[in-house]
Amino acid sequence: MTLKTEPFVLNMGPVHPSTHGVFRMRVVLDGEVVTDMEPVFGYLHRGIEKLAEERTYGGIIPLTDRLDYIAAMSNNFGYVLSVEKLAGIKVPERAEYIRVIMAELQRIASYLIIIGAFLNECGAYFTPFVYMFREREKIIDLFEMVSGQRLTYNYMRVGGVSQDLPEEFLPALDKFLAQMPVCIDEYDRLLKENEILLARSKGVGILSKETAINGSVTGPALRGSGVKWDIRRADPYSIYDRFEFDIPTGSAGDCYDRYRVRVEEMRQSLRIIKQAREQMPAGPVRTKVPHLVRPPVGETYAHIETPKGELGFYLVSDTSISPYRIHIRAPSLINLTVLRELIIGWKIADLFVIFGSIDLTMGEVDR
Amino acid sequence: MKFENYGRGIAKGMSVTIKHLLRHPTVSQYPEQRLNTSRRIRGNELIWSKEKCTGCATCAKTCHEGAIEIETSPNLVNNKYEVEKYQVDTGYCIMCGLCVEACPFEALFMGTTYEAAKYRRDELVQEKEDMMLEAGVKQPSGYFYPDYAAALPRQTLLIERITEEQMKPAKMEPKTETKTEKTAEAEKK
Numbered sequence: 001m002t003l004k005t006e007p008f009v010l011n012m013g014p015v016h017p018s019t020h021g022v023f024r025m026r027v028v029l030d031g032e033v034v035t036d037m038e039p040v041f042g043y044l045h046r047g048i049e050k051l052a053e054e055r056t057y058g059g060i061i062p063l064t065d066r067l068d069y070i071a072a073m074s075n076n077f078g079y080v081l082s083v084e085k086l087a088g089i090k091v092p093e094r095a096e097y098i099r100v101i102m103a104e105l106q107r108i109a110s111y112l113i114i115i116g117a118f119l120n121e122c123g124a125y126f127t128p129f130v131y132m133f134r135e136r137e138k139i140i141d142l143f144e145m146v147s148g149q150r151l152t153y154n155y156m157r158v159g160g161v162s163q164d165l166p167e168e169f170l171p172a173l174d175k176f177l178a179q180m181p182v183c184i185d186e187y188d189r190l191l192k193e194n195e196i197l198l199a200r201s202k203g204v205g206i207l208s209k210e211t212a213i214n215g216s217v218t219g220p221a222l223r224g225s226g227v228k229w230d231i232r233r234a235d236p237y238s239i240y241d242r243f244e245f246d247i248p249t250g251s252a253g254d255c256y257d258r259y260r261v262r263v264e265e266m267r268q269s270l271r272i273i274k275q276a277r278e279q280m281p282a283g284p285v286r287t288k289v290p291h292l293v294r295p296p297v298g299e300t301y302a303h304i305e306t307p308k309g310e311l312g313f314y315l316v317s318d319t320s321i322s323p324y325r326i327h328i329r330a331p332s333l334i335n336l337t338v339l340r341e342l343i344i345g346w347k348i349a350d351l352f353v354i355f356g357s358i359d360l361t362m363g364e365v366d367r
Numbered sequence: 368m369k370f371e372n373y374g375r376g377i378a379k380g381m382s383v384t385i386k387h388l389l390r391h392p393t394v395s396q397y398p399e400q401r402l403n404t405s406r407r408i409r410g411n412e413l414i415w416s417k418e419k420c421t422g423c424a425t426c427a428k429t430c431h432e433g434a435i436e437i438e439t440s441p442n443l444v445n446n447k448y449e450v451e452k453y454q455v456d457t458g459y460c461i462m463c464g465l466c467v468e469a470c471p472f473e474a475l476f477m478g479t480t481y482e483a484a485k486y487r488r489d490e491l492v493q494e495k496e497d498m499m500l501e502a503g504v505k506q507p508s509g510y511f512y513p514d515y516a517a518a519l520p521r522q523t524l525l526i527e528r529i530t531e532e533q534m535k536p537a538k539m540e541p542k543t544e545t546k547t548e549k550t551a552e553a554e555k556k
Contacts, residue, residue, distance in 0.1 A: 059465065144404070145524075146407070154463045163407070172524055
């Protein structure tokens with residue numbers, strides 16, 4: 001007689017230190033090996049798309065801050081781009097450069113968080129995380145200086161940015177640009193060849209090119225699998241066609257490659273900021289836009305490359321002061337769809353390493 | 368095995384950690400030691416100017432949270448509106464600053480305080496007496512007001528603290544610098 005064992009169903013979350021928000025995974029285990037996984041989300045649903053239908057076009061910008069709350073500048077950017085596309089508003093040159101600088105600083109800040117959190121899950125408990133947070137603090141200081149807040153910036157406006165840069169911003173940015181490459185090199189020395197990190201992440205959670213493309217995965221997760229796809233290059237928005245930068249790609253598509261792609265992209269972002277800072281002209285930062293924007297009847301879709309992937313805003317207007325419909329293509333939600341395939345077959349300790357390397361923010365998944 | 372130089376990576380990493388261990392701390396001892404916030408800080412309250420406000424209610428219309436409540440009555444003596452009630456429920460307020468931006472008469476300001484936790488919800492409601500600019504109790508922020516921003520002390524930046532202190536050898540005693548000293552220095556300048 002053979003003894004039959006039942007599969008063990010384990011609830012990970014909804015409140016778990018490694019899920020970066022409220023997210024539940026129903027994991028079916030065979031011993032320590034994951035045989036099935038079902039993501040359960042919706043705990044952070046606030047109905048942002050529906051709320052936006054009741055608000056003016058300008059009043060939606062604070063809502064977009066709360067989508068991907070660790071990269072609020074990028075969300076603002078994507079939203080104002082779509083409104084400007086729909087209403088045919090032209091943005092002053094200086095505002096475009098300020099927007100690019102802000103978006104790239106935000107990319108570095110967001111990658112610092114996710115690299116720190118990913119290393120936490122690999123077992124480097126909080127030491128690298130605190131270093132990353134110190135670097136992020138410098139960027140947050142800059143954001144606080146221009147916008148007045150540290151997390152929900154509400155800085156960009158339809159037709160420009162809310163206010164010009166204060167006079168002490170550019171000297172501080174120059175200092176940051178001088179310091180940051182040194183810091184990235186230091187973190188490479190700390191982590192790049194670390195045996196523990198290599199053992200935990202090399203060859204773990206391989207996302208093949210085909211799966212990534214079929215699952216519409218975007219962002220560093222896609223580039224880690226070796227697909228050279230970046231919307232800043234593929235469909236240049238704003239003024240990204242004026243800058244020189246490379247698109248780093250991985251080869252194997254494992255967790256380590258996704259981590260390396262992020263580190264390399266931070267260097268590329270610094271390159272873009274340097275170029276933008278040199279080319280930045282003087283002038284106004286905001287065009288005259290009516291207080292209540294009334295775009296003509298029509299629909300539009302504008303997408304940008306955020307730290308998580310492709311963030312798109314689909315807007316339908318009926319000439320009233322608020323959009324008829326707004327749909328947000330959230331990169332975190334779409335990247336979540338491949339998580340099940342990545343996790344199956346790996347042990348429970350690898351589950352969160354894979355989860356962390358994909359980089360999900362729950363504010364964006366549930367909206 | 369995939370790790371040829373076993374132990375080298377960890378030794379390299381430890382050298383970074385040990386270097387950081389000997390450095391001067393970059394954290395500050397809140398609440399005894401406070402850093403200066405941004406000059407454009409959007410604090411947890413609104414400040415309202417009685418003299419400049421005309422009762423047009425643009426702020427209330429702009430507020431997408433519906434946090435501002437304003438009641439006016441016509442004053443026939445000087446042909447103006449008298450603001451009877453100006454009330455802000457900071458429990459609903461998300462401090463987005465759109466009302467300050469929208470005010471056409473420069474009568475509304477963001478505050479500079481950031482410690483606004485209260486024990487009861489009705490304490491969160493600001494009456495016009497609490498938020499009067501003319502009372503001089505509350506410091507308005509420089510958000511959308513460059514003149515007010517220039518008067519505020521300069522923001523403490525971590526980036527400036529680190530460049531000075533990374534070069535220094537480790538010190539055992541942390542610097543005790545209070546806010547009053549700092550603001551006094553800034554005022555002298």
